[in-house]
Amino acid sequence: MTTPVDPVVDVLEEGKRPLDSLFRPKRVAVVGATDKHGSVGRTLLKNLISNPFGGVVYPVNPKRPHVLGILAFQSIAACPGQVDLAIVVTPASTVPSVIQDCVDQKVKNAIIISAGFKEVGPEGEALELKVSEIAKKGNLRIVGPNCLGIICPSSGLNASFANLMPQKGSVAFISQSGAMITSVLDWSVSQKVGFSAVISIGSMLDMDFSSMIFYLAKDTATKSIVLYMESIGNARNFLSAARECSLTKPIIVIKGGRTDAAAKAAASHTGSLTGSDAVLDAAFKRAGVLRVDSMSDLFEMADVLSKQPLPNGNRLAILTNAGGPGVLATDALASHGGAVAELEPKTVEALNKVLPPAWSHGNPIDVLGDASARHYADSLAAVALDPNCDGFLVILTPQAMTAPTECAEALSKYAKIQGKPVLASWMGGPDVAPGAKVLNDAGIPTYAYPDMACRTFNYMHQYQTNLESNYDRIDLKVDLEAVQAGKLEAQKLIGKVRESGRSLLTEAESKLLLKAYGIPVTPCELANSPAEAAKAAEEMGFPVVLKLNSTTITHKTDVGGVVLNLHTSYAVEKAYNDMKESVSRLASPEGFEGVTVQPMIQVKGYEIILGSSLDPQLGPVLLFGTGGALVEVFQDSAVALPPLNPNLARKMLQETKLYKALLGVRGMGAVDLDQLIQIMVRFSVLILDLPEIKECDINPLIASSESILSLDARVLLHDRDVETRDLPQPSIRPYPHHYVNVIDLDDASKVKLRPILPEDEGMMRSFYARASWPEGCKPATMPNEAENEVCSLDRQHLIRTCFVDFDRSIVLVAEGHEDGEKCIMGAGRISREEMSDDVTFSLQVLPSCRKKGLGSKIMKRLIELAGLEGAACIKADVFSENRRALRFLEGHGFALGATNAGKLVPAQLQISSAPLLGRRNPSKGLANDRKPTVTGINVSS
Missing domain, CATH: 3.30.1490.20 (ATP-grasp fold, A domain)
Structure with missing residues (x-):
């Protein structure tokens, strides 16, 4: 059975993507280029002309006829041809006029190297705002200011003032610190580390981490992305980009500021436990991003993840020819969440056949000091078949009877074990160096010490856990519509309190609020x-x-x-x-x-805290953990970002020590975890529904085998003078309840049309199995054919469909009944792609529903939602022979263009636009007034 892929996005002019003119420009103007030795303008121009990138460089300097022997121009307007990229190195005070020149000449991208903006105070901040306003009007995208520039080794572009041009590689490095980039480039030469791109984003006036991640996610030269982060920027955009990219490419980040720098509300238990670093950790986990502690880990993990598969668990098999290193490896493994695998009896029997009788007969597998290459290879082959082993570490110490290079050569054929990473530690100096090189060349990462290898394995397991746990499913559903039933009552209560001039609710009022959302109270x-x-x-x-x-x-x-x-x-x-x-x-x-x-309440139970506070960067944050009067003393808690679904709520539970007790311990019965998860999900809906809430603690929530009850609650509101539009926004867009409605089909039956939920995965799998994809409706162009080809349905396709990011896409499903069972009868999606105000759409219904008008009703609703979400236009490319799809689009107001050489008919529908769907960075005012793009589409009515 084949299934449709998501709408295609890359039918742009000559097949180009919006930021290609930044990373692969044809004409570059250097405004402020100069001959002066030691100047940024000279270094930057020299880097551009010394590294052929297939384009033309125009020095712009009104005071010089030539720069470095190249004809200079008075202004960008004087440059021949259309400039794709302007690099600005003039003083900050002149930058607004330069950016105006760029806008007048329709330059697409600019890199502002110049410093002296918001980092210097109010005067610089005013300059930056002026630059932003000018760029917004001209659809000009900006990197910087106060940055080093960008380097793209795959295209040969060095648009920076760094001293070195790195070699080509598969790692993209994005940094807020230019000094960090120069240090890394210097290190990369000695370590022979290559890059697909090196990007200094500076102050992030316009383009930030998210802009670059969206581009690099589809860059074929990039296999992994590493970030040096000082501030997350627009949190919602970052999480949106990272969640999408991490499904196909690893993102590894190092973030300074482990200490708690967040302002804390002294009155809030939750506020005292959710420091900014803990919240960032939760955000990275939610986005599938791996956070590491050191710069060496940053690039080490990028290299390892490009060579070895992720483990499916935390159980490591350790092979060693010395007992001491095996013990050290075991300690290092256990100290950060790993575990020594317990070998199956069959594996022990197999090892008995290939090893001397004195081997350790357990894990670590001591193959003894005189182990030969064959002993190593045969042992690894035996444990590779053990289902209890999720990965392997092979340790070698130089001993008289052991040949390090021969052992490495024998092991190299096991570099690719399906679904199980292989790491090595060749301990020693010159004697083991050739063997270590053999292993590294074969794709087996090799370390000087086993504890370093164990740290890597634990990072790999952590990353796999982050990815998988976000998309797990559990057989528990929360009736979100029933949860929403108390919203009006809660809003009235909060409105009454704010009108009185109060911000603190009494306990009685707080419990009424909880009760409105179905949270049990005394x-x-x-x-x-x-x-x-x-x-x-x-x-x-x-x-x-x-x-x-x-x-x-x-x-x-x-x-x-x-x-x-x-x-x-x-x-x-x-x-x-x-x-x-x-x-x-x-x-x-x-x-x-x-x-x-x-x-x-005399029931013996566990005291739990369930709370919410505000993080200055990420908005509302949820906390779950051990409660009671000593909550700050125990500090047994987990932090997460709303909204929660049942799986994410369960994940929060499992991150606490309290979780094991809730399963039942020492004569106390198990708590009803399903009910507790229901309460947590309802609480997260409450927090998102009522942005007037600044802090909320339920402490204690008493949980026993008999009941779960809120004994006490505290709710603090924002001051009355805080406008609704200024209230903090969640960093992940919540489920759009207001888009749920019931529609009548042509045969008088009814279906519920609603945004999709993660819990719909099973029904969507069944839907795809029952639906057909009409001939002629496959994508017109595929930006990454290996990823986007029409293929058998897999889990990743279901994840992209069901675990949707509502900030970028709205997926509607038509829920009805067939043969007495609830099922999905149709599905439609609108998606805003990178740097576009337009949306693509896809639509599919069951064959049995086509004559009931379901396709038409979903289409009308998609058009309506596109308008509500602020799209400027809906566009499609349809094969000319698909007459039924073309008639369908014409019937819904789409204008059809002429058939092109690829036998594609462009179709578009203009929409009156409001705020942008998934706007990039509304707080900085650069998201609006972008030029429409042409996109591809799959259409089936």
Whole structure:
């Protein structure tokens, strides 16, 4: 069975992609080129002309007729031919006028090398804003300012003032620090490391990490991407680009700032536990990005991931000819999450046949000090078949009876074991160097010490876990529509609190908020006198708890605001009076506003904290972990970005030590994890639905084998003077609930048309199996044929369809019933591709639904959503013989063009545009007014 691929994006002028004119320009102007020795302008021009890139270089300097013997021009306008790339090295004060010249001459890209912008203060920031406004109007894309430039060894372009031109390779390096790039280039020469691209992005006025990642994801010369990051930039764009790219190419990042630099709200338990570094870790995991700790790890991992497959688990088999290194390897492995594989009996039997009787008979596999090349090779061949082994480390120490080079040659034929990486540690100096080279040349990464190899293996497992765990499925569904039912009630409550001028909700109000989203809470009765409290207790039933009701005091226990286990009315009245006195003494009389009376929960359970706070870069952040009064002491917690789905919620649970206890321990029954996951998902929806919430803690959430209940909750809102448009946005766009609707088909049956969910993977697999893809509708052009060819359905296709990034694509599914079973009857997608305001679309329905008008109704809804998402135009290229598809498009308002040489008919539909679909960087104002592009499409009605 074959399936359709996603819409094609690369039918641009002469097959070019938008940033090709940056990385492979035909005409380059250097504005500020000069003969002055030691100047940036001279170095940059010399680099361009010393490294042939197949284009023309124009020095621009109004004060000189020639620069380095090349005819100079007064301005960009004076340059003959259309300039693709302008490199600006003039003083900051002159840059706005230079950028205006670029816009007037329709230059596509500019690299601003010049410094002196926002990094120097308000005056520089004003200059940068002016440059941004000019570039936006002219559709000019900018790298920088304050950057080193870019180098593209695959095209020969050196548009930088670096001293070295690196050799060609498959690693793309993107850095915010120009000094880091020069250091890496110097190191790369001695280490013979090659690059597909080296990019200094500077202050990221326009193009940032995401812009480059989107381009490099489809660059055939790039096999892996490494990043040196100081700030993430636009978080939503970065995560969007990284999530898409990491499915096919590894992204490895080193980020400075492990210390907690985030401002913390002292009143928030969650805020005190979610430092900026922990949140960044969570973001990188969510995007499938591997974070490393050192620059050597950065390039080491890029090299390893290009040579060896990722392990499917953390179990390593260690072969060694010395016991000590094997022990060190075991320690290094276990210290960072790895494990020594337990060999199957069959493997032990096989090793008995090829090794001397004195071998270790376990893992590490000590092949003994006199091991020959054959011993090594036969041992590796035996353990390679063991299903308990996820990877292999071969250690050799130079001993009298061991030949390092011969052993390496014997092992080299095992460099490619399906799905299992092979690493080596050839310990020693000159004697082992030739053998290490043999292994490296064969594609087996080799290390001086075994602990270094184990660190690499653990990184590989961590990266594989990041990729796979994000796309796991569990058989648990959360009814998001039911969750949304309480949204209006919650909004009214928050509106009422904000209108009163308050930002802190009382406990009673906080619990009403949770209850609206189906999160279980304990009963809570307000009382404003001892008598009222006693009466409420009598009606509720003893024992009870009294808690302070206050709109100003955050932590009740600090002022004696919680009294437990009250069994009589007298005890309740006394507790009321004692609490009032204590609050007045320790805080203020105004802080006491009565009490809440709640039942005393006597079920033995675990105290959990479930909370949310704001990260300055990534917006709302969720926290789950061990709760209670000592929450900051235990610090057993996991951090994640909303929105959560059941799988991501489970992943949060598993990252805590508490998780094992929740499964049941020491006589305590297991907690209903499905119910807990439901609560976590509902909580994440609440946080995204109500951006007015600044902080929220449920602490404790008591979980036992009998029930899960919120005993206490605290909600802090943003100040009333914070406008809705200024409220922090989530770094991952939440599920668009408002796009769910029910439609009538032509036969009077109904289907639900809604955005897709990860849980739909099973139904989508069934849908593709039942649907057919009409002849003549396959893509017109494929930017990467190996990736985009029409092929048998695989998991990656389902991931791209079901785990959709709503910031870039909207996938609608028509959910209905056939033969009494719920199924997907049709699916349609609109997608905004890189650097375009237009969208492509794809559409497919079951053959049984074509006469019911389902295809037409999905198409109309896609057009409507394209407008709501801000698309300027929907475009398609359809084979001319596919008359049915062409009639279908004409019937929906598409204008058809003339058939081209490839027998493709262009079709387009103009749409009134609003804010952009998946806008790149709205905060910087450079996302709008881009030129439309021509894109390819698959169409099936």
